[in-house]
Amino acid sequence: MSADATSTNQPADGTATGTGSEARYTTLQRVILPTAAQMDTIPLYVDIGSAAGAQLSTMDGSAEDSRGVDRSVPVSSSGGTAHAEDFISRTATTVRAGNRISFATYFNAFPASYWRRWTTVEAVRLSVRTRGTGTIIVYKSNARGSLQRVDSTRVSGPADTVFDLPLAPFGDGGWYWFDLVAGNESLVLEEAGWQGVDDGHTPGRITLQITTMNKVSYCLDNLRLLADSPEALELLQEILIVDQGSSKVADHPDFETVAARLPGKLRIINQANLGGSGGFSRGMYEAVQNGSDYALLLDDDVVIEPASISRLLIFADRCRKPTIVGGHMFDLYNRTVLHTFGEVVNPWRFQPDQPVPEQVLGHDLERFTLRNTPWLHRRVDVDYNGWWMDLIPTSVIRELGLSLPVFIKWDDAEYGLRAKKAGYPTVSLPGAAVWHVSWIDKDDLVGWQAYFHIRNRLISALIHSPYERGGKVLRESGYADIKHLISMQYYTAAGRAMALEDVLAGPDQLHRILPERIKQIRGMTSEYPDAQLAPDVEKYPAPHVEKPPRHGRGFSAPGYSKLVPWAAKTVTRQLLSPVSESAKERPQAHIAHQDNKWWRISQYDSALVSNAEGTGVSWYRRDPAELRQQLTRSAALHAQLLREWPRLRRQYREAAARIASIDAWAETFAAYTEGEVRR
Known part of the structure; x- marks a missing residue:
């Protein structure tokens, strides 16, 4: 038996007998199973693949072995066959004779490092109630994702088994979990849970x-x-x-x-x-x-x-x-895909960022399980x-x-x-x-939401950025305007300009304009072709181009060293070159959303562009006069923001507590409440 755990077979009634004293235990995390309607989420609850974890070097702290091979790369689960009929209830399941299942899964492994870091809990008890003959094996992992066997015990007939497990080894990461191995006959898990000593605290409401x-x-x-x-x-x-x-x-x-x-x-x-x-x-x-x-x-x-x-x-x-x-958040339409495992705000760019470099946006836990994905074992500390x-x-x-x-x-x-x-x-x-619709199939940096993205990012940076003029935020905002404008996204750019003007207007107007701006921004769609969506591409003339851009060669993003001259040349061409009559009469191309990159779309004078949701198509059309007006407006607004940043920072920081106060919101709610229903 492991030196850092003890196991006993005894009634799991919540009472543990120690050295002459009794402690009451309460459930911290119950082991749960998918509902009948959620069979596509089985890998989040039960792992029926092999028991192997990630292969990591034991020679030093790196993820490379002596031959320089990276062993931290996730290996696909070998998998097995899940049988829906084996799931008896939300807490009970059958392990078929000779089979093995693991609870090294998102919903059932115990995130020990989080409990150690943030709570008063110092040890955890695993309580398992089974029926039949088999073996319970307890594992843990460290922050590097390496698997370590902790303890095991044989069970026979009706059995209540507990394992007392310390949290001390989990300073930077790691989980606990257990596997069930059936003998010659099936083994039934009736219920299991991770427990802590009852501190007498009344649960919050x-x-x-x-x-x-x-x-x-x-x-x-x-x-x-x-x-x-x-x-x-x-x-x-x-x-x-x-x-x-x-x-x-x-x-x-x-x-x-x-x-x-x-x-x-x-x-x-x-x-x-x-x-x-x-x-x-x-x-x-x-x-x-x-x-x-x-x-x-x-x-x-x-x-x-x-x-x-x-x-x-x-x-x-x-x-x-x-x-x-x-x-x-998991992807609603691909339910084993973990959208993100934690987020921070990059202080220099003032953009959401991932706290762990290896972290994967959209990680599929069906293909790459908890046991063989090292970065999932590192505790992730977040800003929000x-x-x-x-x-x-x-x-x-x-x-x-x-x-x-x-x-x-x-x-x-x-x-x-x-x-x-x-x-x-x-x-x-x-x-x-x-489970939630992920951002992968959305593009809310284009369209009416662009106003809120840049306005609220700038307001947040004014309040919280540690840098004198917000770090890189204004520079990136200026770059974004140029990209939108050379991409013929004039509606998006116009909304962003309105956002900058509202930032300059100060914080005390924010409650007043709260219900107004969305109406004003959406009301602008009739002014810009790129904001007008048709559900059927047949509404537009068939695409045709007399002379394909780049002499018919493929498109690629300009390299960093060539970016400035490329941008200057593109902007100059879009400002000075007249739009051909044929491009006014019919689009030159139909560009799928995933191909709608600024370095591609900017080479056309007009194009049909699909939206991110796949529900419609817009006709983008180059307008040199609109481009000139909006470039001038963007440059002036960014220069003013840069100049006035110190004043605005003082203003927003002084007003932040006031405009977010319960009293300020109470006035807004009183003005806009329409009624109430109680049941």
């Missing part, structure tokens, strides 16, 4: 808040999930939907049936469209007003793993100090968590206020930075997650 904008079916589906999850529902003081759409949740014909399953829990506030920041701020505000301990913010277009709610709460309750605890699922203590809200009134984009990142500056960390907790 949550206001679960969903901000929605015409996503009625998603909201109703999540309400059904909660109604079907009594353990999660028990923790909720209130379920609050902030409905900002024109299609109301309460008007759906299924609403009353769903609401009847949540008696006394459900409240809907109908208010004008104040964006994500207005909706989430309303949830934070109401959680403070109703006396909840936490506000749990959720996007509307998500599918919840209900066990995540209790995991977030139990972790947050045991943190050393008030801590924001968020869940990860996306508000697709984020648990915020109301004590933090009372001190820091609500979101900045910025409609959408950067509200979650800015709040995380604000909390960090005040001494309140954010933890993105493995094992807690939702």
Whole structure:
């Protein structure tokens, strides 16, 4: 038996007998299994591949062996066959005779390093209840992802087995998990869980808040999930939907049936469209007003793993100090793909970034399992968590206020930075997650959202950037304008210019313009062909070009050393060269969204361009006069921002607490609340 663990077969009734004293244990993380409707997510719950972990060098701290071969590269799981009929319930499953399954998975391995770093828990107990003959094997990993066997025991008949496991070795990373190996007959796992000593603390109460904008079916589906999850529902003081759409949740014909399953829990506030920041701020505000301990913010277009709610709460309750605890995001349409494992804000560029260089955006846990992906074993410390699922203590809200009134984009990142500056960390907790439409199939840097991206990025940089003039943020903004303009994306560039003007106008207008700007920006679409979308490409003339660009050669991005002369030549040509009559009458090419790169589209005078969602096509057309006017406007605005940055920084930092305060938001809510529904 390992020196750092003990195992016994005894009743798993929550009582452990030690050296003459008794300790009560409570569940920190229950082992869960997929529902019948979620069979495509099996790899997130059970690993039926080989038991091998990543191959790492033991000679030194590098990931290369003596021959210089990189052993840190994930190896595809050898896989096995999952049988849906083996899953008896959400806590019970059958291991067929002679087979082996592992719980080294996202939802069932225990993220030991996170508990060691952020909570008061010093040791964990694994409790496993089985029926039949077989073996339980406990493993752990270190921050480099190497697998280490901890302990094992044989079980026979009905058995309750516990393993007492320390958290001391997990300073920089690592997980615990266990495997089940069946003997000559099947072995049944009836239930299992990771437990901690009961500290007598009364669990906190949550206001679960969903901000929605015409996503009625998603909201109703999540309400059904909660109604079907009594353990999660028990923790909720209130379920609050902030409905900002024109299609109301309460008007759906299924609403009353769903609401009847949540008696006394459900409240809907109908208010004008104040964006994500207005909706989430309303949830934070109401959680403070109703006396909840936490506000749990959720996007509307998500599918919840209900066990995540209790995991977030139990972790947050045991943190050393008030801590924001968020869940990860999986791809709704490819459900084993982990979109991101944690985010920070790059202080020089002031852009979201990944805290671990090896981290993969869109990591498929079906192909590359937890056991053979080294970077997943390193603890990832973050600056913020996306508000697709984020648990915020109301004590933090009372001190820091609500979101900045910025409609959408950067509200979650800015709040995380604000909390960090005040001494309140954010933890993105493995094992807690939702499924959400990923950003991979979106392009919100183009179109009406571009206004909010650059405006809110600049506001956040003015408040939080450690650099005198925001580091690289203004330079990158200027580059982005040039790329949009030579790509004939005049609508996007016009929105970005409006954003810069609003930044220069100062912080005290932000509440006033909160519901207005979205209408104004969308109202500009009729002025720009690149903003007008047709669902059918046949609406446009068939593409034709008399002389293909680059003499018919392929396109490639200019190298760094050639970028400035290339850009100068391209801008000069677009400004001075007249648009041919044929390019005015019909597009020169049809460019798929994934091929719509600035160095390609800029070589045409007109082109049909598909949008990211694949739902429509726009006709981009070069306009030298528009390009000249917008280039001049962009240059002037960026020069003014650079000049006035020190003044604006003082202004925004002084106003930040005031405009994010509970009192300031209360006035906005009073002005834009349209009604309330309680069930």
